[in-house]
Amino acid sequence: MLAQSRLGKTALRPLVQSRNLFFLPTLASAATGFFLRDSIRLANSLEDNVNQRKSSNDVILEESEIKPYFSRPAKKYPNHIPLYPYEKVAMFVTSAIGAFLHPEKNQYIVALGESTAIPPFLKRLRKQMLDDETGRQILKDRPNITSTSLDLDKLAALPENTFGRTYYEWLKREGCSPDTRVPVRFIDDEELAFVFQRYRQCHDFYHALAGLPISREGEIAVKFFEFLTLGIPFAGMGAVFAPLNIRKSQRDRLLTIYYPWAISSAANCKKHLINVYWENIMEKDVNELRDELGITLPPDMRELRRIAREKRRALQANPSPTP
Amino acid sequence: MFRRFFATATKGANLVSDVVIVGGGPAGLTMASSLKNSPILRDLSCTLIESGDITSTLQDYYADPPETILNRCVSITPATIEYLDKIGAWKFVKKARTENYDYIHTYDGLTGAAMEFDSPDMATMIENFNIQASLHQRILELNSEQPVNPLDLRDNTKVVKITRDPKTSWPIVQLSSGDSIKTRLLVGCDGARSPVRKFARIESRGWAYNQWGVVATLKYKDSGFRSPTGWQRFLPTGPLAQLPFPDSWLSIVWSVPPELAVVLVSLSDDSFVTMLNAASRLSQEELDSLYDLARDEPEKLKEEAEWRLGLFNDNLTAEQEEKFPPMVESLVPKSRGRFPLKLSHADDYVDERLALVGDAAHTTHPLAGQGLNMGQADVKSLVSTLEKSRERGLDIGSKFALDPYYSERYPYNHAMLGVVDKIHRIYSTRSPLVVWARSLGVDALNNVPFVKDLMVGQVSHMKSTK
Numbered sequence: 001m002l003a004q005s006r007l008g009k010t011a012l013r014p015l016v017q018s019r020n021l022f023f024l025p026t027l028a029s030a031a032t033g034f035f036l037r038d039s040i041r042l043a044n045s046l047e048d049n050v051n052q053r054k055s056s057n058d059v060i061l062e063e064s065e066i067k068p069y070f071s072r073p074a075k076k077y078p079n080h081i082p083l084y085p086y087e088k089v090a091m092f093v094t095s096a097i098g099a100f101l102h103p104e105k106n107q108y109i110v111a112l113g114e115s116t117a118i119p120p121f122l123k124r125l126r127k128q129m130l131d132d133e134t135g136r137q138i139l140k141d142r143p144n145i146t147s148t149s150l151d152l153d154k155l156a157a158l159p160e161n162t163f164g165r166t167y168y169e170w171l172k173r174e175g176c177s178p179d180t181r182v183p184v185r186f187i188d189d190e191e192l193a194f195v196f197q198r199y200r201q202c203h204d205f206y207h208a209l210a211g212l213p214i215s216r217e218g219e220i221a222v223k224f225f226e227f228l229t230l231g232i233p234f235a236g237m238g239a240v241f242a243p244l245n246i247r248k249s250q251r252d253r254l255l256t257i258y259y260p261w262a263i264s265s266a267a268n269c270k271k272h273l274i275n276v277y278w279e280n281i282m283e284k285d286v287n288e289l290r291d292e293l294g295i296t297l298p299p300d301m302r303e304l305r306r307i308a309r310e311k312r313r314a315l316q317a318n319p320s321p322t323p
Numbered sequence: 324m325f326r327r328f329f330a331t332a333t334k335g336a337n338l339v340s341d342v343v344i345v346g347g348g349p350a351g352l353t354m355a356s357s358l359k360n361s362p363i364l365r366d367l368s369c370t371l372i373e374s375g376d377i378t379s380t381l382q383d384y385y386a387d388p389p390e391t392i393l394n395r396c397v398s399i400t401p402a403t404i405e406y407l408d409k410i411g412a413w414k415f416v417k418k419a420r421t422e423n424y425d426y427i428h429t430y431d432g433l434t435g436a437a438m439e440f441d442s443p444d445m446a447t448m449i450e451n452f453n454i455q456a457s458l459h460q461r462i463l464e465l466n467s468e469q470p471v472n473p474l475d476l477r478d479n480t481k482v483v484k485i486t487r488d489p490k491t492s493w494p495i496v497q498l499s500s501g502d503s504i505k506t507r508l509l510v511g512c513d514g515a516r517s518p519v520r521k522f523a524r525i526e527s528r529g530w531a532y533n534q535w536g537v538v539a540t541l542k543y544k545d546s547g548f549r550s551p552t553g554w555q556r557f558l559p560t561g562p563l564a565q566l567p568f569p570d571s572w573l574s575i576v577w578s579v580p581p582e583l584a585v586v587l588v589s590l591s592d593d594s595f596v597t598m599l600n601a602a603s604r605l606s607q608e609e610l611d612s613l614y615d616l617a618r619d620e621p622e623k624l625k626e627e628a629e630w631r632l633g634l635f636n637d638n639l640t641a642e643q644e645e646k647f648p649p650m651v652e653s654l655v656p657k658s659r660g661r662f663p664l665k666l667s668h669a670d671d672y673v674d675e676r677l678a679l680v681g682d683a684a685h686t687t688h689p690l691a692g693q694g695l696n697m698g699q700a701d702v703k704s705l706v707s708t709l710e711k712s713r714e715r716g717l718d719i720g721s722k723f724a725l726d727p728y729y730s731e732r733y734p735y736n737h738a739m740l741g742v743v744d745k746i747h748r749i750y751s752t753r754s755p756l757v758v759w760a761r762s763l764g765v766d767a768l769n770n771v772p773f774v775k776d777l778m779v780g781q782v783s784h785m786k787s788t789k
Contacts, residue, residue: 123608130612140630191634 077190079183091115091186100241103216106182114186114196116234122192125230128272129195135275142194143279145178145201152177155282163209163289164282170208178204198274199232205278209290210265210298212258216242217250218301221258228266229273249308253301261298268294336488336495336505340370340475341719343496343506345482345519347373349397349451350681350698351512352458353410357702359465359474360410363710367719370475370504372496377478381459384452388417392540394658395451396574398553398566398692400782401444403699407457411464415457421449422568424551430646432558433607433753436762437646438769442779446553446692448566448574454695485509485522493720494522494676508720509677510705512698515667517683523674529667529686532747534561535584536576536689539659541596543571544652554648555690556603557750558610562690563602565648573651575599576689584661586618592654594621597628603648604635607753664688666744668737673725678705685736691743691782697736704731 033040073082083091092115098108129135143149155168171177181201187193206225212218224239226232239259243251271293281289290297342358344351355371358364407413425445430437466473481499488495488505497503511519520527551567561578568574577599579587590598594617601613609631617624639647669684681698705728712724719725749761768774 123606127608127612130609131615136627136630190638 076188077193079185080188080190080193081185082188083186088115088186096237100245103219103242103245110182111186112237113200113232113234114184116237117187117196117232119189119192121231121233122187122189122195125199125232125274126192126195129274132272132275134277135272138198138275138277139191139194143277144197145181145279147177147179150178150279150282158283161285161287162282163284163286166211166286167205167208167282170211171204174207174214176204176214195274199226199230202273202276202278205276206273209286209293209295210261211300212298213302215301215305216246217254217258217305220246220254221262221298221301224259225262225266226273228262229269253304253308257299257304258301261296265295265298268296270294336503338370338502338504339368339506340504341367341507342369342510343494343504343508344369344371344510344512345496346512346514346683347371347375347377347455347476347478348512348514348681349454349458349695350683350702351510352455352462353407353412353699353702354510354512354680354705355474355476356412356458356461356465357410357706358709359462359469361706361710363713364706365465365469366472368472368475370477370506372480372482372498373476373478374481375478377455377459378476381452381456385415385417385456385460388420388453391655391658392420392568392572392574393450393452394538394540394574394655394660396448396538396540396566396568397451397454397695398446398448399454399699400446400696403696404447406699406703407454410461412454412457412461415460416449417453417457419569420453421447422551423447424553424567426550426552427555428552428646428648429555429557431750431758431762431765432556433758434762435646436765436769438765438775440775440779442776445779448553448568451695482513482518485519492675506720507676507718508709508725511677511679511683512681514682515665515686517679519677520669520679520683523677523679525669525671525674525679527667527669529665531663531665532578532688533580534578534664534688535581535661536578536664537584537587537659537661538577539575539595540568540655541573541575541599541651541658542653542655543573543649545571549649552648554603558602559607559751559753560610560614562750563599564690564692565603565651577602578664578688578690581663582618583614586614586621588659588661590617590621590624592656594625594628595659596651596654597625597632600632600650601628605631666740668740672701672729672733673722675722676720678725678728680705684732685740687740687743688747690747691739693739693743693782697739700735701728701732704728 075082091111095108095111095115098105099112102108126139129139152168152171155164158165158168178201181203184193184197184200187196203222203226206222207214207218210222210225212221220238220242223235223242227235227239243254246254273293276293344354351371351373355369358367358369404413407416423444424447425441425443427440427445428437429440462474462476477498477500482496483499484497486495486497487493493505493507494509495503495505496509509519511517511523513519553567554565556563560580560583562576563578564576566574566576577587587595587598598613598617602610605613613624613628613631616627665686666688667686669679672679672684680701682694684701685697687694687697705725708725708728708731709719711727712719717724749757752758
């Protein structure tokens with residue numbers, strides 16, 4: 001008997017270890033797993049403290065519960081719309097095409113601005129705010145610029161030379177209001193969303209300070225200036241691509257007058273513009289403020305456009321001037 | 324006249340001792356008690372020389388330990404404890420002032436990639452003084468067991484000069500007390516700037532890390548029970564380690580560039596605590612602004628740091644809370660200290676009638692907590708080498724008899740210094756590519772338990788071969 005069992009062992013060992021049958025142990029454990037699957041599941045659920053006393057009704061209920069096909073992650077702030085990465089990419093592509101073809105449509109501009117405001121840029125902007133006393137104050141106060149918070153009637157009553165009055169006059173001339181700014185929705189971090197919101201709301205102050213209109217041409221000039229001072233990627237894209245889509249005379253005007261103005265103003269800018277607490281300096285003299293920030297007043301764009309238009313009309317009315 | 328003075332001094336060694344140990348730190352005291360504990364070596368006459376006043380301070384500590392944890396602390400491995408137990412010193416350790424911790428949580432300051440280690444008896448936090456005092460007690464006990472040939476402990480004594488006897492080439496140690504001792508074997512346990520190593524003209528190679536270690540003792544806010552955990556955050560400025568002690572005490576080692584170390588040490592106690600809490604939680608950009616503020620307008624630091632911490636903590640879920648150390652509440656006044664960090668490794672540990680042990684032979688970055696443990700393993704190896712050569716009838720001071728110690732310890736120590744240095748390098752960069760790669764690596768490693776166990780085994784349960 002002893003001899004027999006020994007024989008059995010020696011016969012078995014080469015069988016298992018032989019090269020062709022190396023998969024046997026794997027197969028054996030898989031088979032064992034298959035036959036013991038219920039016991040294994042029970043053991044696992046015991047180990048994981050899963051409630052064992054579920055009635056069959058509970059199980060049926062649980063399985064019949066319809067799970068939503070698509071669900072959004074939780075919001076981080078009231079206006080937040082959390083997007084999945086593929087949605088962000090899709091938003092970037094569609095808004096970029098839309099903004100190029102239809103720059104007058106606000107929804108494309110807003111979406112493109114937010115989809116290009118990727119965290120590294122916003123974090124750098126926040127770092128610049130954290131490094132500055134006023135910037136920190138802004139981050140703490142979280143001011144929201146609206147027509148009520150600014151009190152436009154009060155601004156209208158300010159003396160001619162103040163910044164507040166200049167801003168008010170500019171709003172009136174361009175026919176817009178601080179309430180037209182859309183809240184930030186797609187930036188995932190709550191504080192970074194505020195930083196971007198602040199940038200967006202301060203955009204009109206740069207317009208007012210430089211006296212540039214909200215026409216396509218004026219926007220491009222301000223965007224280029226913003227890119228140079230604040231480093232907003234979207235503003236840079238606007239400065240590079242938007243001039244491709246405008247009339248040649250406008251492009252020439254931008255390249256000869258307003259781009260040089262933006263470069264020299266940005267180079268001389270003494271304070272990081274995100275760290276200016278605009279709401280608190282409404283009563284300041286506007287020229288004093290320009291000097292303080294190092295921003296010069298560019299030639300009036302509306303005036304230049306008017307002159308160009310008159311020349312063109314004169315040319316049309318009298319195509320071949322008599323010698 | 325000078326020549327004549329030195330000549331007589333050199334010749335006139337008025338004492339002879341088989342072994343002279345220079346330095347009464349943990350390594351020196353372990354060496355002394357280990358020699359006197361060894362049945363093979365205990366009949367050798369042995370002298371320990373220490374410049375500080377250790378007998379009375381260690382006795383005071385042992386008789387009446389201070390209320391707060393002292394700022395010089397180390398993490399010791401089970402292997403070190405085992406050895407201290409073997410030489411009979413562990414029983415004198417004040418266990419209530421040590422903390423055995425099973426968890427280490429490391430996380431990346433730039434990406435948050437975390438790695439958790441857990442293993443029973445990972446390591447034990449202990450004050451340097453606690454180790455020294457227990458070894459001192461053991462030496463006193465051994466001396467009373469063996470009154471004929473006790474260990475000659477000379478503290479408050481400086482080594483003035485070391486020369487060699489021209490005839491026998493035995494080292495002669497001249498002491499500030501006027502005595503000079505001729506010795507068969509001189510053991511240098513005298514720290515990183517070892518005079519013994521300089522006397523032997525053994526080159527020590529390495530480089531200074533552009534960092535200082537800031538140490539301090541603090542107390543956590545009482546926020547319910549958490550199992551004792553060692554925390555380490557790898558910031559680009561250097562790692563910040565928070566190590567647990569009983570009663571919510573903690574000891575920190577915060578490695579920072581020298582200029583930042585100066586700023587941190589000069590902050591007020593409250594501001595320092597806030598800054599520490601910020602450094603264990605906030606992002607690197609926020610910390611950079613806070614460091615600038617600490618340097619330029621320290622009076623504003625506390626308010627700004629608390630504002631940032633408030634924002635951070637408000638957004639933290641209970642689950643995320645677990646991934647950060649508890650908030651620190653207070654700092655023990657005057658417990659802050661700083662010291663420069665460097666890597667150095669002596670070319671040789673032994674020479675004719677001379678051996679180097681511990682920091683005298685090698686220094687390392689504290690990020691892995693291996694410095695003292697490597698020294699203890701050195702002592703263990705040296706003593707067993709001496710035992711073997713004594714049993715074989717060799718002259719224990721000869722280089723031939725000492726060489727096995729060097730060949731056993733050098734490769735191991737060198738590998739450890741190298742690994743720690745590489746970790747330091749990988750973590751002291753801000754290069755996005757390296758940061759991305761290291762975070763990916765950490766995330767991957769964190770999910771491979773057997774690799775982690777291997778790593779823990781390497782640093783925690785290291786046992787030098789007998």
